[in-house]
Amino acid sequence: EDKVVQSPLSLVVHEGDTVTLNCSYEVTNFRSLLWYKQEKKAPTFLFMLTSSGIEKKSGRLSSILDKKELFSILNITATQTGDSAVYLCAAVGGLGGGADGLTFGKGTHLIIQP
Amino acid sequence: EPEVTQTPSHQVTQMGQEVILRCVPISNHLYFYWYRQILGQKVEFLVSFYNNEISEKSEIFDDQFSVERPDGSNFTLKIRSTKLEDSAMYFCASSEAGVPYGYTFGSGTRLTVV
Numbered sequence: 001e002d003k004v005v006q007s008p009l010s011l012v013v014h015e016g017d018t019v020t021l022n023c024s025y026e027v028t029n030f031r032s033l034l035w036y037k038q039e040k041k042a043p044t045f046l047f048m049l050t051s052s053g054i055e056k057k058s059g060r061l062s063s064i065l066d067k068k069e070l071f072s073i074l075n076i077t078a079t080q081t082g083d084s085a086v087y088l089c090a091a092v093g094g095l096g097g098g099a100d101g102l103t104f105g106k107g108t109h110l111i112i113q114p
Numbered sequence: 115e116p117e118v119t120q121t122p123s124h125q126v127t128q129m130g131q132e133v134i135l136r137c138v139p140i141s142n143h144l145y146f147y148w149y150r151q152i153l154g155q156k157v158e159f160l161v162s163f164y165n166n167e168i169s170e171k172s173e174i175f176d177d178q179f180s181v182e183r184p185d186g187s188n189f190t191l192k193i194r195s196t197k198l199e200d201s202a203m204y205f206c207a208s209s210e211a212g213v214p215y216g217y218t219f220g221s222g223t224r225l226t227v228v
Binding site: 036040041042043044045088090101102103104105106107 | 118147149155156157158159162170172203205217218219220221222
């Protein structure tokens with residue numbers, strides 16, 4: 001069965017801290033891995049990772065994929081209260097998601113305290 | 115920035131009734147998707163649609179569900195006879211060139227079946 005597992009499920013840190021969110025996956029016909037930020041409703045796209053070992057960066061956020069070990073991490077440095085959200089990891093491929101659908105993890109609920 | 119628009123934002127319906135959830139994808143996008151998220155659970159793929167036909171569907175997308183692109187701009191999800199367990203947030207998404215280029219999600223329709 002295809003699965004995407006995120007950890008931790010919930011994380012509370014103080015503003016300014018650095019956090020690392022984890023995502024492991026086992027999906028058939030894996031093509032790429034996506035990270036989304038979900039604040040109130042719609043997930044918003046953060047990163048797409050296709051190649052192993054190449055870090056993607058956007059401001060204080062960065063992410064990397066390890067296709068050998070089947071995981072990805074999302075780092076957020078110098079966290080701010082606006083980073084509070086659920087961070088979703090999704091794998092492209094898999095039987096449950098279809099050839100062009102996404103298989104999502106349950107998300108990591110990140111809370112940044114002032 | 116272009117958006118995927120979903121209406122209504124919240125719909126309450128009685129068990130056994132038909133509902134139609136509406137989505138207006140981004141105008142130059144060619145791939146369309148429906149996902150759902152039951153409260154507290156992960157986002158799940160329902161169906162993908164391209165070139166006026168379903169390209170993939172999950173086991174959740176049974177005979178009670180159907181999709182349509184009636185007029186070249188709207189993309190609808192119909193649930194023929196709603197059940198209590200259909201209560202969820204339903205997200206529409208569109209993509210310019212299909213995954214892995216990333217989706218744009220709409221802000222969702224919260225469906226409550228009573």
